[in-house]
Amino acid sequence: MSETEQSNPFDAETLAVLPEYLAKLPNPVLLRIWGDPEASTGEKEAARLAEGLVNGFEQIEMALLPRQVNYPYYPVLGVFGFDQDEAVDFGVRLIGLPAGVQMTSLIAAIQAVSFAGGTLEAKTRIQLSKLQEDITLELLSSAEDESGATMARALFGLAVASSHIRSFLIMGDQFPEALWRYSVSYLPHLVVNGRVHADGQLGEEMILRQIALALR
Numbered sequence: 001m002s003e004t005e006q007s008n009p010f011d012a013e014t015l016a017v018l019p020e021y022l023a024k025l026p027n028p029v030l031l032r033i034w035g036d037p038e039a040s041t042g043e044k045e046a047a048r049l050a051e052g053l054v055n056g057f058e059q060i061e062m063a064l065l066p067r068q069v070n071y072p073y074y075p076v077l078g079v080f081g082f083d084q085d086e087a088v089d090f091g092v093r094l095i096g097l098p099a100g101v102q103m104t105s106l107i108a109a110i111q112a113v114s115f116a117g118g119t120l121e122a123k124t125r126i127q128l129s130k131l132q133e134d135i136t137l138e139l140l141s142s143a144e145d146e147s148g149a150t151m152a153r154a155l156f157g158l159a160v161a162s163s164h165i166r167s168f169l170i171m172g173d174q175f176p177e178a179l180w181r182y183s184v185s186y187l188p189h190l191v192v193n194g195r196v197h198a199d200g201q202l203g204e205e206m207i208l209r210q211i212a213l214a215l216r
Helices: 003-007 012-022 041-056 100-114 122-128 146-161 176-181 204-214
Strands: 029-034 060-065 076-083 086-095 135-141 165-171 189-192 196-199
Touching: 012 041, 012 100, 029 041, 029 100, 041 060, 076 100, 086 100, 086 146, 100 146, 100 165, 122 146, 122 204, 135 146, 135 204, 146 165, 146 204, 189 204, 196 204
Parallel strands: 029 060, 086 165, 135 165
Antiparallel strands: 029 076, 076 086, 135 189, 189 196
16 A cells, blocks of 8 residues: 555545535635544544545645543534634534544535535525524434434534534444433434434424424
């Protein structure tokens, strides 16, 4: 294996499809990675992953930041937008290395931010405009959970479309203690504001219903 192949975090299949999703992003995005590459393999690979995207696509930038006291698990990947030259935090986070099918979740997060939430249905955006209270969405999934990867796309779109929503995708297979915390036995598993739980893949309308339950 060549030095170039060893340094590239993407396999040949992934490399082949990435341009289709990331080569024509309308707005630049910033990947902020919190973690210590010397502390764990996951944190090291997250930094390599971001570097690979930056090297491959001109609309993607990155910043590697030290661990913070407010995150229990690492690495943490945040996808930010820009207002002029200032980074804008839309509350889009991936907790853990996005391995397996969750690579598509990272792509979805980048697209949601770059397209300014335009990946959502028009009806959903109208309903979100009425939201007045803060909502935290935590989606527990895994590297093999295709339904979770599909659902993550909607959650990231919601976070970008509403300043009241923050969306976290948590790699439950990397952090089983997160599964124990919420007594999760089925993936994907959605937690709204730490108290409303839902199993299985949910579409935008059903996610909005869970948000409504949490606000009662």
